[in-house]
Structure formats: C-alpha cells, structure tokens
Amino acid sequence: MIRILSRYIILFVLTLLVLAAMSFSLAYLFPGDVLTNLTGITAQNDIQRNALIKQFRLDSGYLVQFGYYLNELFAGNWGYSFISGLPLRDEIGLALPATIELASYAMLLAIVIGIPVGCYAGLRSYTPADYGINSASMVGYSFPVFWLALLFILVFSLELNIVPLSGRISLLFDIPDKTGFILLDILLADNIDRSLAFKDALQHLLLPTLAISTITTASMIRLTRRSVIDVLNRPYIAAARSRGLSRWQIFFRHILRNALLPILPLMAIQITTLITNAMIVETLFSWPGIGNWLIQAIYQRDYPALRVGMLAVASMVITLTILIDLFNRLIDPSREKYERATV
C-alpha cells in the first residue's frame, strides 16, 4: 500500500512540476514584456523595474528564476491581474469555488438520477422500457452542451420566463463570500431572508446544473446499465437465486455492489468532462466561475491571469483524478489497472 501511495505522490508532484514549468514558460511565450507577464505589474519607472527584475531573479539563469517562481507559487503570490489590478489568488479564490459548486451539483444530480435509472434499465434489459431509456440517454449524450444550454435559456428564461438566465443569485441579496459556495454562504449570512435567498439561488442553479448534468447523467445511465447486465450473467447471481433469496436481497447484496465497483473509476473520468462542460456553460449563464473568468482574461489579453488560471484549473483536475484513482485502489486493492468500460 505504501508503495502505491508513494508512487502516486511522486506522479502527482512530477505532473505539477511539469505544469508549473509550462506556466512559467508562458511568461516568455506570451507576447510582450516577460516581467509584466510574470508579475502583472507594469513598472512605472526604471527603479521599480530593476527592483522587480532583482526580486524575480530575471537577471539569473532560467533555473534560478523557475525556483523563485515555484517559491512564489507556494507562498501564494501569484501575481496581479493586468485588468483589475487585484491579486490573482483572490480572483481565482472567488471564481474556482463557483465552478466546483456547479460541477458538484451536476455530479450529484447525475448520480441520483443516473444510477437508479441505469439499474432499472439493466434489470429490464432488452425490454421496451430498456430500449426507451437507452435511446433517450443516447440522445442526451449527443447534445452539445452549449447548444442545450442555449435551448434551455430560450425556452425557460426568454419564452416561459420562469427562471432567470444569469448569475448565481439576484444581486439584491448581499451575500458575503465566505466559502465561495453560494448555498453555504447563504446559510452563513445574516441579515437576509434565508429561505427567499435559497429559493432565488436554486432558481439560478437549475438551468446550468441541468445543462451540465445531462451528458453526465446519460453516460452514467449507460455505464450502470452495462455493468448491471454483466453482473446479472455471473454464476453467483444464479447461485443466489437458487438459494431462494428474494429479488430485493439479490439486487442490493449482490448486483448493486458488484455493479458499482467497476464504474467508480469511470466516474473519475466523468469529473474532468464535467468541469470542462461547467466552464463552457458558465459563460452562457454569466456564472461567475473560472471558465467565465478565463474567457474574460482571453478577451482582454490578461496574460498573468491566463498563466495562473491555466495552472489552477489543470492542478485541480489532476488532483481530483489522482485522488479518485487512489480512492479506487483503496476500495478495490485487487485491481491492477483500469478496466476500460464501454460507454
């Protein structure tokens, strides 16, 4: 176990190091002044400029510079945004939780809907109900997420006018940013009508969450169904039947547990898709998350922001993937490699 753990840690550290090196090299690859790209500060005069060059070791070799860069990254000095002039760490600290929140609700929704429906389809395999679910999930899986989001906006916001189309909550509510997660922040906020704020936030959440979770739900259904069908054909199910266990006992004790095990690693892969989709959908719903923030940075050529934003998003995705992988190992130590399942 310790060997596995250390292997993961080494893998993790190496990947992050490569990412950091890439983000560092961006300061040189982006057009414009290296110093400005690195710090986000445009030096007003030569004195300031020289001081910054000295501070960031730009007069030494690349390795020394990179070492200092890493040091700054760990210390939390990520530089400043060109456009707003604010520390990038604060900006990302506000934007990233918003994306994570959206993605986690979508994941939750996908699990809550996808697994039961998938089980149902698997148990009723090759019946009309199964065919129906199967084709519906295929349709859901094939929708491009941005198109679905636009369709939702058009129908539910602009035509029916029942849900708002932008933001996390009506700006009339002044919710202080404590955790960055809107629903938690509402619980922590005082001086507001919490139930009204909650209702408002849920209305804002509804469409983006649905739009993102559609694809994930669809693949969840298909994965679960496939896995359940596989398990059903195993001899131990026949044995359990012959022992006279009831249908529910068989389902919960034997089918569900054994069917879920192989699909856990596949959920890990879903998470990265989910976050990518969340970043796309954010821009359509003006959700103040990292995707929206990066798009603004691209429009405004905010190189320091792009550099750190890329690093933050990539680190998050890698951390999540490795954690989930580790988790899979823990619950099923017998497994050597991923089982690549069919979707």
Add this chain to the structure above:
Amino acid sequence: MNSLPVLLICLATLVGISACSKQKKDGFYQTGIMYCSESNPVNFNPQLDTSATTSDATSHQIYDRLLDFDPDSGTIVPSLATSWSVSDDGLTYTFQLRREVAFHTTDYFTPQRTFNADDVIFSINRWRLPQHPYHQVSGGRYPYFESLGLAENIREVNRINGYRIEILLTQRDSSFLANLATDFSVILSQEYADKLMEDGAPQRLDHYPIGTGPFQFESYRKDHYIRYRAHHNYWGQTEFAERLIYDITPKSSLRLAKLITGECDAIAFPAQTELDIIRNREELELAEKPGLNVGFWAFNTQRPPFDNPNVRRALAYAIDKNTLLEAVYFDSATRARNLLPAASWAYQNDAEDTAYNPVMARKLLKEAGVEAGFTMTIWAMPIERAYNPNAAKMAELIQGYLADVGVNVTIVTYDWTTFRRHLREGLHDSVLIGWSADNGDPDNFFRPLLSCGAIPSGTNRAMWCNKKYDALINEALQTEDLFQRKAIYEQVNSLLFKELPIVPIAHAFRYQAFRKELKGMQINPYGGVRFGGVTKQL
C-alpha cells in the same frame, strides 16, 4: 432530456419553481432597483473622468452639485445652492448654500458635521489649484475642466460665511452656471478628505466615495456589480428605492435578455437594432428624447481644395442626408441643420440647411476648378457612438454619392487612439465624427468644435479658424440675457451655413429602456442616468 423520469423530475421542479416565481412579486424584490450598466466606471469621482460610464455610476447617485438642470426644460435649478446671484459685470458669483445637508454615513466614514462652504471650496480647489494637496492624487488630470479652461478663468473662491461662498472670475462667462451644473462639478466632503489625508490614504477619496446624494456606496466588484444603499438622511423630497444595484453587463444582447426576464429593471444603451424588440414587448418601456449631440462630416479646411467654401458647399450638396439617416441611424435620429439639437434652448428652427442637389454640386465643383476624377479621403471613426453608430457604412454611402459628382473617395480608418492622434495632426481630408455635449449650454457645442483655440486641443476636426466666429461666440458669453445670446447664435448659424466647415448630419435620440414596474424613470438629456425619484412597484 435523458429519459422519462428525468423529464418528470424536471417538469415537477419547473412547476414548483414557477409557483415560486409568482411569489416573487412580493416585498423584498420591490425594495431594490437593478440597473444593467455597460461597463466598469474608472473611479467614483466624475471630476476625474469624462466617460459616460463613470458619471452614470456616480454623479446623480452618490453626489449632488451646487446647481442642477431641470430635465424637462433644461433651465438651471437649485440643488446644494438654494439661491445665487451674479454681479452686474458678470465676474462675481455668490451662492447661498443649503443647510442641514447630511453626508453619507458608511462603514468607512462617519461624518461629524453637515455640508457647508468648506466642502464647496475643497471640491472646486481640488481641480482648480495645482498646488492643492489633493490635486495630484489620482493622476491630477481633470479633463472636463481642462477642456473648457475653467481653472484659469476662476480667480478666487471665497468663503463669506459657513453657508455663503463667492466665486470671482477673470473673464465674463455666461456658461459658468451651466458648467457648475454638469455631471462633473460634484461636491465632495472636505471632512472625509482631511481624515483620509491624516490616515495616509488620500486616493481612497475617489474609490470609496462620500457624497450627499440619494444613494450611498456600499461595494464594488469589477466586471460584476456596484451596490448602493439608500441614504436615509437625504435632503431632497424625492422617493427612492432602498437598494440600487448596477449589474455590469457589457454585452448589449445580454442586457436586453435580462431586461426581458426581469433580472434588470432598466438597461444602459440599448442597441439601435434592438429597439423594435423593446417597443413590441408589453412589459417594457422605451423612453426616447433627442440627445444633446451632433454627428457631422468635417472638412480639413487647412488643406486645398477644402479651404474653398464653395468646394465644401458642393460636397454638401452632393449627399442626401435623409438616406444617411435611414440607412445608418435606422430613424433613431433627427436631421441636423446646424450644430445645435432641438433640446438646446438656443435651437433655431428656421435655420438654413443644404439640400441634395448633385447638379448644383457638379456645377460648383467645376467653377472651383476641381476636375472630375479628383480623389479625397474620408476618415470613418472606428467605434460606435449614438451620434454615429456606423461611420464606415456612412462613409461608403457618401463614397457612392461623391462618385456621382465625379469625386473619388478613399475610406480611411485606424484604431481609435491612433485615429484621434492623426486627426489632431491634420492628416485627413475629411472625417465622419461627432460630439456629445456635457451640458445644455450652446457654448459647449460652438467653442470646442470650431473655435481657433480648439485646434491644438484636438476637438476642432475641421481645423477651421475664423476670427469673426470666435468674436461672435465670445460676445455671446458676455451677456446673461438668453434672447440676446440666442440672437447672436443665429448669426453664428448663418455664418456657419455660409462657410460650411462641417456638414451637420444628425442629432441622435437618447434611449432609456426599462420595465413598466419602474415609476418615475426618465431620460436626463443633460448628463447621466438618475435614480433619485425612481421607485419600483411590482
């Protein structure tokens, strides 16, 4: 949708939520106004910036001025000054100040005293005196006052007593009161400034504002929002909302969408192409008023053959203004006869105008010795403004008209900064551009656009200098009598018609789109949007 159960769950949630949104009509949502603005303000002090975004966000919300414009008649009305008098020589202005006017109490400042003469003196001296301790804070540029040379013309600002001040001018200037009523002449708190200076953070004055206006600043997040709360001790009698929120939404289509869903109660700058959508929806309202602006075609009068008034006249005859209005402004503008729009008190409704007459144009060109095949440039400004929403298209249309009279046109454009720099250098033959005035006074059109003094500062696009013109507009400032001034401006108009350094094309309307629930919303033609007096009734 993935499957039947998903669909059912969605439907159930949506039904649930639509039930909720009916309750939305209740109390809480009525207490605040959401305004979707187009961009971030540069700071929270309009003395430092002339952009409309900054003054929209500050002038009439956070601050008051000594005087105000009445939005309907354009006359000057009391605000923080309850009354004023002007000496016979027009050089001494005395203002009686309002008593018991409270400054904002916020979590970063608690005022110990009410408004008095010291605040006025501080606010004016800040931009007037280069040696003032606050002059250099935040850059030391005060573009509005600089462009009018106001600082040089004020000799002294004196305190007579706590509620009476006196301003002495060097030269008579009958547009002086109007300048004090513009969005830029706001009154700051001297007590707050002193405290900040003591704390060593003077630049906070322009970012954490304290004023006397109907709303007080609460918080600002760039690219997201500005929050204001009602100032309960506001001196005015008007009703206003408990909260005011600027939702910063740069995309005009998104602003419109949010207006339709009710996420915004009012939006800034609806696009010309979206106006019909707003007009056709029952729950939305579109107020329109002729704006204080003019879009024009200016000739570089320092370059031959445009130094010849007859050539300019010929070119003016060659174009059909009405077609330009339809094709470029989509009927969101009125035809301009001269510089002043109808919203100005000095508007002359019987002013002469050039008519479309290509035959006459050809004849005049021939007489002036301009051969067929002559080539000139038309510079088209690269950005959209109300007074010219699409200069490139207008340039193409004019290119077509001039081809009919035997003149070849090359259209030139650069990015906005370079464009203006080259214009100042006079590299153009002619340019399509315009002007938005900052106050209702006609001098705000005539002086920056065509006076000799405006050539170096770069607002005189025609590079036209005429002694008689300058004498006339100076003479107009020597009298307070509006009829007399109007008579002088009529002479100015006929001089301009004779000389035609520029061809006025259009005065664009100003639009304000808002939801029916907002009561008391109106366009302020003399500056930024106002939310004092606006309430929301769901």
